[in-house]
Amino acid sequence: MARIKLVVNGQKRELDLDPTMPLLWVLRDYLGLTGTKYACGIAQCGACTVHVEGVPIRSCVFPVSAVQGKEITTIEGLSKNNDHPIQIAWIEEQVPQCGYCQSGQIMTAASLLKRNSSPTEEEIDNVMSSVLCRCGTYPRIKIAIQKVSGE
């Protein structure tokens, strides 16, 4: 056990934790931020994607000790009123079906557009192919990202 200091969605948190615990389980089971999802546990599907200092990471394999003091943003902190351009486009294009993977899709798409405000289709494919969706929402995800980048 160790004293861990975190900054999540702008709020400072302090917890006594196993420092090897992946950030994912700290967010979900200790901070109640359940929007970030578990789906594979080996960084293969992207459902657990959060931003650390603005960079997308796979929180299921990222030990909590490695993010101490760094700024962590989860889906709950992406926007105040569900009004990030990606969220608006997701609703407009009716992207989610079951919705489980969508936090990871949205966090990945948001960071893609932050780095590159008008990605080509190939760039969208390259980045978004790392996030899995079993419901098959890929065609709509692509359209939604293109819509935001075209604006």
Add this chain to the structure above:
Amino acid sequence: MRNIPRRKFIQLSSASGAFLIVGCIPSAEGKEKLISKVTSNLPSIDLNQFISIGKDGSIILFNHRPEMGQGTYQSIPMILAEELEVDIDLVEIRQSQASRELYGSQMVVGSRSIQTQFEQLRIMGASAREILRQAAANKWETDLNDCRASNGRVVSNDGQVFTYGELIEDASKLEVPQKPPLKNPDQFKVIGKPFHRRDIPLKTNGEAQFGIDISVPGMLYASVERSPVFLGKIKSFDESEALKVQGVKQVISTSRTVYGRTRFGVAVLAESYWAAVQGRNVLLIEWDNQSLEEVSDLTIEKESLEASNSNGNELFGRGNTDKILDDSKEVIEASYQTPYQAHVPMEPMNAIVSVKENSAEFWGSTQNPNGIRSFIARKYEISENDIKINYTFMGGGFGRRSMTDVVEEAADLSKKSRVPVKVIWSREDDLTQGPFRACSLNVCRAVINDEGKVHALEHKIVAQEIRNQTGENMKAGRQLMGGINTNYTIPHLSVKGVLRKRHIPVSYWRAVYHSTNPFAHESFIDELAHRVKKDPIAFRLEMLDQPRYRRVLEEVAVRANWQASRTDNIGKGVAIAERSGAYFAMVVEVRKLKGRIVISRITTALDLGICINPDTVKAQTEGSIVMGLGAVYSGLTIKNGAVNEQNFNTYPMLKMDQCPEIETYIIKSNAPPDGAGESGLPTVAPALANAIFDLTGKRIRKLPIDMNGIM
């Protein structure tokens, strides 16, 4: 009102006040009758179990089917709103409670939610509308025919207006019409329009709650180590190292039932899921694998091929197929194979159960909330009234969440530990434990007459059957022939099943046997078309007088530009199938690109009768195609009696860069609605295999397909 019980019900009472009762009671003639009675001064009155109207005009519509992505959260309230005459975008939508008494079956399987209850849901909306109109007519002392319901209001012929809120109290005192008039489909204003789904905003900001997101006071997390070889038994286990892990509280052996067979495991219970996993990793368990380690893909293939020499039993027959095949000099024969597949909902299986002496409670994501209640009641001899079911959104289901085995584990562990237990399956558990979509061997044989027409066709399915996995009975049931098209006007047709039983468990997987049989059937029809040098669509149309099949096939031919001459670089394949009453045609277009074959476009046409929400139907079609393609590109393999693949790195899901452009065309129809959730899946594999043949001359008869290895 076949599935919604006509019994008295009491809806959503608040603790402080009385409530309205509207519902059904047996009448003197022994028939059940819709009734309503006010016993309340609460601001909101429930007209029936689906509709609640407040005196301020606020309206709540309830969806009673658990939502796993299929979109009934929106489409069921749309049906209610259509007949109730309210603006669907202005009502509140809520998920109903789990209650067999109020709602009949709430199970979401087989694309049946809309199909089986369309009429009943319309009656619910229409009967509420009628008493509101009548209440207005009474107030105005005018004829009912002079009162029109529109947009949450009743308007009289001379322009007077009451909102539903102003009428609700009077309306609830009226007798409910037993056979309210229903709208003509030509008058539909909500049904058939692509309304936005109201669950979607919740699914863009982390707000939507899934089973795995719930925690309840005092619960422990559990991670369970189970035998990788199915049916393995525990010889012994050593929990001493696991108990040393900080946060681990208990180690308990447990079991669950999968289609009549007991499956064993050892559970680590801890204060956090992470601690439970750490404890599980250091468990030492010795398994008795029941000498099942020798089973592998090779032994299964050999055993299936041997079994295919048997005739099994006939599941469908017309004409004299056996004799014609025996007597013919030239019989065309081909065999097709499909592998086991896992469901892989993105939300791994999980459940929270609290079992006490005389009561129990469940929290989680399920396709079958009332089935869970009955299961717990039976197992622990607790009255169903004392079991509370709290169901959430599902992070995918695809059939896997219709089962109660994970609930059984959580209940068993709760009973033994005396605290609420949350069991979470890892992805590895999900892939290696199953149960799975059955693998299959299909053997097709045919005789073609002198006019180049199919004279006789035999389709033999060698596979495990979900409903008959144990015991001595080796007679194949009709379930096995799902997706075989008996509409082709082939004069002599025989479908046979050769039942196999194995220690590998099988279950319902999106489209079930429709996910395997059409690969063989529609590939074989394509082989026959090429044999007689006919165009595959023309060849099919010659054998079809079923109008809905003809319609979708003709539509897809136009939409996919089928007749356009092909360059050397393009191949096209077609397939048709019917699933859950929906008729479906697909054309897959493939191209050569840098030494590989890629899908450039998928065009589909479907006829599912009345379409409630076309955008949802399109989404379901896209989803079915993506899942179908995933099952074309990868499969599970069996090695040493167990599943070889462990996670997404070895059992890849379809990714965005593999997802082709998909075009969906919905045929306009006023026929009763059929199922949309699976109908796009059956045609994917055969249409793709047929396209690959068109492009390369190579016939794919075994899945999965390695798209990089064809040329």
